[in-house]
Amino acid sequence: MPFTVAWAPNEAPALQVTVQTLLPLMRDCNGGKLAGKKIMESGFPEMTFFSKPLGKGQTLQAGKLYFLEQGRMEFTTAVMFNLTVAKSGEIQECTAEKVVYRSR
Incomplete structure (x- = not known):
C-alpha cells in the first residue's frame, strides 16, 4: 500500500x-x-500494534484498520x-493516513 506520510x-x-x-x-486521531x-481507552478495537522504541521510554506504535466497499468493484479503505x-x-x-485502492 502506498502510504506516504505514516x-x-x-x-x-x-x-x-x-x-x-x-x-x-481517524478524525479523533x-x-x-x-x-x-x-490506547485501551481511546476507542481502538481490541488489537495489537507493531512497536519500535524512540528513546526516553517512548515508543512508536503502528497499526492498520480497514474496511471493504463492494459494488461493481471492490475497494479497500485502509x-x-x-x-x-x-x-x-x-x-x-x-497520526492517521488513509488510502483507498481497488481490491479486486
Whole structure:
C-alpha cells in the first residue's frame, strides 16, 4: 500500500472494521482528541500494534484498520495509525493516513 506520510511497517497488524468504527477514530486521531488517553481507552478495537522504541521510554506504535466497499468493484479503505506513546502508556501524538485502492 502506498502510504506516504505514516510509518507503515509490513509487520504492523491489520484488522477489518466497519466504516462507523474507522472514520471517527481517524478524525479523533488527527484532531488531537486521543492525546493523553491510554490506547485501551481511546476507542481502538481490541488489537495489537507493531512497536519500535524512540528513546526516553517512548515508543512508536503502528497499526492498520480497514474496511471493504463492494459494488461493481471492490475497494479497500485502509488507515495506518501511528501513535507516539509515553512510558506511562498515554498517547502523546497520533497520526492517521488513509488510502483507498481497488481490491479486486
